[in-house]
Amino acid sequence: MSYRTARSEKHEKIIRAAARMFAQKGFFNTSIAEIAAEAGVGKGTIYEYVSSKDDLFFSVFEWISENSWAQARIGLSALSGTASEKIRTIGRSVIEQWNSMEEYYALMMEFWCATTSSQLRDRFKDVFDHMYKEFRALVSGLIIEGIERGEFRSDIDPEAMAAALVGTFDALVLQDWFNESFDAVNTAEQFLSVVIQGMKAPG
Amino acid sequence: MSYRTARSEKHEKIIRAAARMFAQKGFFNTSIAEIAAEAGVGKGTIYEYVSSKDDLFFSVFEWISENSWAQARIGLSALSGTASEKIRTIGRSVIEQWNSMEEYYALMMEFWCATTSSQLRDRFKDVFDHMYKEFRALVSGLIIEGIERGEFRSDIDPEAMAAALVGTFDALVLQDWFNESFDAVNTAEQFLSVVIQGMKAPG
Amino acid sequence: MSYRTARSEKHEKIIRAAARMFAQKGFFNTSIAEIAAEAGVGKGTIYEYVSSKDDLFFSVFEWISENSWAQARIGLSALSGTASEKIRTIGRSVIEQWNSMEEYYALMMEFWCATTSSQLRDRFKDVFDHMYKEFRALVSGLIIEGIERGEFRSDIDPEAMAAALVGTFDALVLQDWFNESFDAVNTAEQFLSVVIQGMKAPG
Amino acid sequence: MSYRTARSEKHEKIIRAAARMFAQKGFFNTSIAEIAAEAGVGKGTIYEYVSSKDDLFFSVFEWISENSWAQARIGLSALSGTASEKIRTIGRSVIEQWNSMEEYYALMMEFWCATTSSQLRDRFKDVFDHMYKEFRALVSGLIIEGIERGEFRSDIDPEAMAAALVGTFDALVLQDWFNESFDAVNTAEQFLSVVIQGMKAPG
DNA sequence: TATGAATGAGTCTTCATTCAT
DNA sequence: CATGAATGAAGACTCATTCAT
Numbered sequence: 105m106s107y108r109t110a111r112s113e114k115h116e117k118i119i120r121a122a123a124r125m126f127a128q129k130g131f132f133n134t135s136i137a138e139i140a141a142e143a144g145v146g147k148g149t150i151y152e153y154v155s156s157k158d159d160l161f162f163s164v165f166e167w168i169s170e171n172s173w174a175q176a177r178i179g180l181s182a183l184s185g186t187a188s189e190k191i192r193t194i195g196r197s198v199i200e201q202w203n204s205m206e207e208y209y210a211l212m213m214e215f216w217c218a219t220t221s222s223q224l225r226d227r228f229k230d231v232f233d234h235m236y237k238e239f240r241a242l243v244s245g246l247i248i249e250g251i252e253r254g255e256f257r258s259d260i261d262p263e264a265m266a267a268a269l270v271g272t273f274d275a276l277v278l279q280d281w282f283n284e285s286f287d288a289v290n291t292a293e294q295f296l297s298v299v300i301q302g303m304k305a306p307g
Numbered sequence: 308m309s310y311r312t313a314r315s316e317k318h319e320k321i322i323r324a325a326a327r328m329f330a331q332k333g334f335f336n337t338s339i340a341e342i343a344a345e346a347g348v349g350k351g352t353i354y355e356y357v358s359s360k361d362d363l364f365f366s367v368f369e370w371i372s373e374n375s376w377a378q379a380r381i382g383l384s385a386l387s388g389t390a391s392e393k394i395r396t397i398g399r400s401v402i403e404q405w406n407s408m409e410e411y412y413a414l415m416m417e418f419w420c421a422t423t424s425s426q427l428r429d430r431f432k433d434v435f436d437h438m439y440k441e442f443r444a445l446v447s448g449l450i451i452e453g454i455e456r457g458e459f460r461s462d463i464d465p466e467a468m469a470a471a472l473v474g475t476f477d478a479l480v481l482q483d484w485f486n487e488s489f490d491a492v493n494t495a496e497q498f499l500s501v502v503i504q505g506m507k508a509p510g
Numbered sequence: 511m512s513y514r515t516a517r518s519e520k521h522e523k524i525i526r527a528a529a530r531m532f533a534q535k536g537f538f539n540t541s542i543a544e545i546a547a548e549a550g551v552g553k554g555t556i557y558e559y560v561s562s563k564d565d566l567f568f569s570v571f572e573w574i575s576e577n578s579w580a581q582a583r584i585g586l587s588a589l590s591g592t593a594s595e596k597i598r599t600i601g602r603s604v605i606e607q608w609n610s611m612e613e614y615y616a617l618m619m620e621f622w623c624a625t626t627s628s629q630l631r632d633r634f635k636d637v638f639d640h641m642y643k644e645f646r647a648l649v650s651g652l653i654i655e656g657i658e659r660g661e662f663r664s665d666i667d668p669e670a671m672a673a674a675l676v677g678t679f680d681a682l683v684l685q686d687w688f689n690e691s692f693d694a695v696n697t698a699e700q701f702l703s704v705v706i707q708g709m710k711a712p713g
Numbered sequence: 714m715s716y717r718t719a720r721s722e723k724h725e726k727i728i729r730a731a732a733r734m735f736a737q738k739g740f741f742n743t744s745i746a747e748i749a750a751e752a753g754v755g756k757g758t759i760y761e762y763v764s765s766k767d768d769l770f771f772s773v774f775e776w777i778s779e780n781s782w783a784q785a786r787i788g789l790s791a792l793s794g795t796a797s798e799k800i801r802t803i804g805r806s807v808i809e810q811w812n813s814m815e816e817y818y819a820l821m822m823e824f825w826c827a828t829t830s831s832q833l834r835d836r837f838k839d840v841f842d843h844m845y846k847e848f849r850a851l852v853s854g855l856i857i858e859g860i861e862r863g864e865f866r867s868d869i870d871p872e873a874m875a876a877a878l879v880g881t882f883d884a885l886v887l888q889d890w891f892n893e894s895f896d897a898v899n900t901a902e903q904f905l906s907v908v909i910q911g912m913k914a915p916g
Numbered sequence: 917t918a919t920g921a922a923t924g925a926g927t928c929t930t931c932a933t934t935c936a937t
Numbered sequence: 938c939a940t941g942a943a944t945g946a947a948g949a950c951t952c953a954t955t956c957a958t
Contacts, residue, residue: 517942520942551943551944552943552944552945553944553945553946554943554944554945554946555942555943555944558942558943
C-alpha cells in the first residue's frame with residue numbers, strides 16, 4: 105500500500121468518524137476528542153488532516169455530497185420512457201436514495217443549520233445552491249421534454265414546477281425521517297400522479 | 308400593573324431578546340451574556356425566569372409557535388369559496404405568513420436542528436409533530452370537502468395529498484429564504500394550479 | 511469599601527501575582543492557571559480583569575513603570591547643589607532605586623525581550639522609548655546647566671553624554687543583578703568622579 | 714569529504730537556521746518544525762544532532778559566542794599606540810562588531826532573558842560571566858598599562874572603570890539597536906574623550 | 917541516517933451557572 | 938427581586954518529542 109493511499113485512507117477514517125459523531129450528537133455537541141476516539145487516533149492526528157473543527161465539518165459535507173449524489177446521478181443517467189415515467193422514476197429514486205442513507209439525514213440538517221450561523225455559511229450555501237440548481241435543471245429539462253413531445257400542456261412554467269417538485273421531494277423525506285409511520289414512497293407516488301395528471305395536455 | 312403582569316412582561320422581554328439573538332447567530336454561538344445585554348437585564352436575572360439555556364431555547368420555540376401559528380390560524384378560520392379556492396388561499400397565506408416573519412426563519416432552522424441532537428429532542432419533536440398534524444388535518448379536510456362536493460376526483464388519497472402539499476409549502480418558503488431571487492408566491496400559485504387541475508373530477 | 515475600590519484591589523492582586531510569577535519563571539513558562547492560583551482566584555476571574563495573557567503582561571509592565579518610576583521621579587525632583595553633585599545624586603538614586611526592587615529586575619528583562627518578538631512589541635517599545643527620553647532629558651538638562659554655570663567645558667555634547675551615562679547606569683545595575691559580588695554603588699561613584707573630572711572646565 | 718565533516722556541516726546548518734529563526738521570532742515563538750523547514754531537513758533530523766529544543770538554544774548560544782567573540786578577539790590582539798588610543802580602538806571595535814551582526818542582537822536579548830527563567834539559567838550565566846570577565850580584564854589591563862606609563866592618574870580604580878566602560882559599550886549598542894536614529898559610534902567617541910580626559914594624569 | 921506521521925500533555929480562553937449583596 | 942463578580946469545567950488547538958520505516 106502506497107504512502108498516498110495510506111494517508112487518504114486515514115483521512116477518510118477520520119471523516120467517517122466525524123460524520124458519525126456529528127450525525128449522532130450535532131456539530132456543537134461533538135468534541136474533537138470524541139471524534140479522535142471514534143476514529144481510533146490521537147487528538148493531534150486530526151489536525152494533520154484538517155486545519156480546524158470547521159474545516160473538518162466542511163470536509164464531511166463535501167465527502168457526503170460527493171458520495172451520495174454521485175451515486176444518485178449514476179442512477180438517474182439511465183432514465184428511459186416518457187417524460188412522465190422519467191419524473192416518477194426520479195421521485196422514487198431520490199426518496200430511496202435518502203432512505204438508504206438514513207443515518208446521514210441528521211447530518212444534512214446540521215449542514216442546513218450551518219448555512220444560517222456558521223463561519224462557513226458561504227461555503228455551505230454555495231454547495232447547496234449548486235446541488236439544487238443541478239437537480240432543478242434535470243427536472244425542468246424533463247418537463248420541457250414533455251411539453252415538446254406534446255405530453256404536457258405548453259402553458260405550464262417548467263422552472264416553477266421543477267422548483268416546487270424538488271422541494272416537495274425533500275419535504276417528504278423530511279417527514280419520513282421525522283415520523284416513522286409516514287410512508288414517503290407511497291405518498292410521493294400518489295402526489296406525482298396528481299401533478300402529472302395536472303400537467304397533461306388535454307385530449 | 309399587577310405583579311404578575313410585570314413579571315410576565317419581563318419574561319417576554321427576555322424571550323424576545325433570546326429569539327432575536329438565536330435567529331441572528333444561532334443557539335450555540337449566542338451566549339447568555341449577550342441575551343441579557345440585548346434584553347437590558349442582568350445575566351443573573353435570566354435565571355429567575357428560565358432554568359437553563361436549553362430551557363430558554365425551548366421557551367423561545369413555544370413562544371414562536373404560539374404567536375405565529377395563532378395568527379395564521381386566525382387568518383385561515385375565515386376561509387370561503389370552493390375547496391380549490393380555499394387551498395389556494397392557504398398556500399398564499401402560509402407563504403405570506405412566513406415572509407412577514409422572515410427574521411425568525413433562521414430560528415426555525417435552529418429548532419429543526421435541535422430535533423436531531425439536542426437534549427430537548429423529544430420536546431421539540433412533539434411540538435413539531437403536533438403542528439404538522441394540525442396543518443395536514445386542515446388541508447386534508449379541505450380535500451375531503453372537495454371530493455364530497457364533486458369538485459375533486461374520489462380516487463385521490465386526501466392524507467397523502469395533504470402531506471405532500473404541506474411539504475411543498477415548507478419547501479417553497481425554504482427556497483425563498485435561501486435564495487433571494489426566488490419568487491415563492493408566484494411559484495406556489497403556478498404549482499397549485501397544476502395540482503388542483505390534477506385533482507379535478509373529470510367533466 | 512466601595513465597589514470600585516474592591517474591584518481595583520482585586521485587579522492589583524492579580525497584577526502583583528502575575529508580576530511575581532513572570533519574574534520567577536518568565537512570561538512563557540508561566541501559565542494563567544499558576545497566576546490564578548498565586549493570586550488566590552479562579553482561572554476565569556483573571557479574564558474579568560484583563561482580556562488576554564498578553565494584555566496581562568502589558569498591564570504588569572504599566573504597573574511596574576508607574577510605581578517604580580513615579581517614586582524615582584519624586585526623589586529626583588528635590589535635587590540641589592552644583593550640577594556635578596546633582597548628577598552624582600542621580601546616579602546613586604537610580605542604582606538604589608533598582609536595588610530596592612531587585613525582585614522585579616528579571617521582569618524588566620522579560621519586558622526587554624518582549625520588545626524583540628512579542629505581538630506587543632510596539633506598545634513596549636513606545637513606553638521604553640518614552641521612559642528613556644525623559645531620563646536622558648533630565649541628565650542632559652543638568653549637563654547644560656553645568657556648562658552655563660561654567661562648571662563644565664562648553665565643547666562637550668550634552669545629549670551624547672546623557673545617552674551614554676543613562677545607559678551606563680542601567681548596565682551597572684545589570685552587572686550587579688547578574689553578579690552578586692559586584693558593587694554597583696561604589697563602581698558608579700568612581701566612574702562618575704572620572705566622568706565629571708573629564709567634563710570639568712579647565713582652571 | 715569525510716563522514717565527520719559531513720555530519721558537522723549539517724549540524725552547523727541546523728544551528729544557523731535556529732539562530733535565524735530565534736533571532737526573528739524569539740525562542741518561544743519558534744517551533745522545531747519551522748527550524749527544520751528553514752534548515753531544509755526533516756523534523757526528526759534535528760534530534761539526531763541536539764537532544765531537545767533547550768539544548769538547541771544553548772548550542773546556538775555557544776556557536777554565536779565562539780564565532781563572534783573569536784573574530785573580535787582577533788581584531789583586538791593587534792592593538793597599538795598609547796593606552797588611550799587602545800581604549801578608543803576597543804570601543805570602536807566593539808560597536809562595529811555588533812553593528813555587523815545586527816541580525817543577532819535580538820538573539821542576545823533572548824539569551825539574556827534565558828538567564829532569568831530558563832532551565833538552562835546556570836549554563837547561560839556561566840558563559841556570560843566568563844565573557845564579561847574576559848572583556849573586563851582586557852580593559853582593566855589597558856588602564857593599568859596607562860597608569861604604569863604615567864598616562865592615567867594612579868588614584869583611579871582600574872577594575873571599577875573597566876566594569877563601567879564595558880557596561881557603557883553594551884548600553885550604547887543597545888540604544889543603537891533600539892533606536893535607529895541613534896549614532897552609537899559618535900556618541901562613544903565623545904563619551905570616551907571625556908572619560909579619558911577624566912583619567913588623565915595632571916600636567 | 918533521515919524522515920515525518922502520530923501523539924497527548926499542556927495552554928489559553930469561553931461561558932453557563934451560582935450566590936452574596 | 939435583580940445583579941454581576943466569581944468560578945471551573947470543558948474545549949479547540951499547538952508542538953516537542955518519539956519511532957517505525
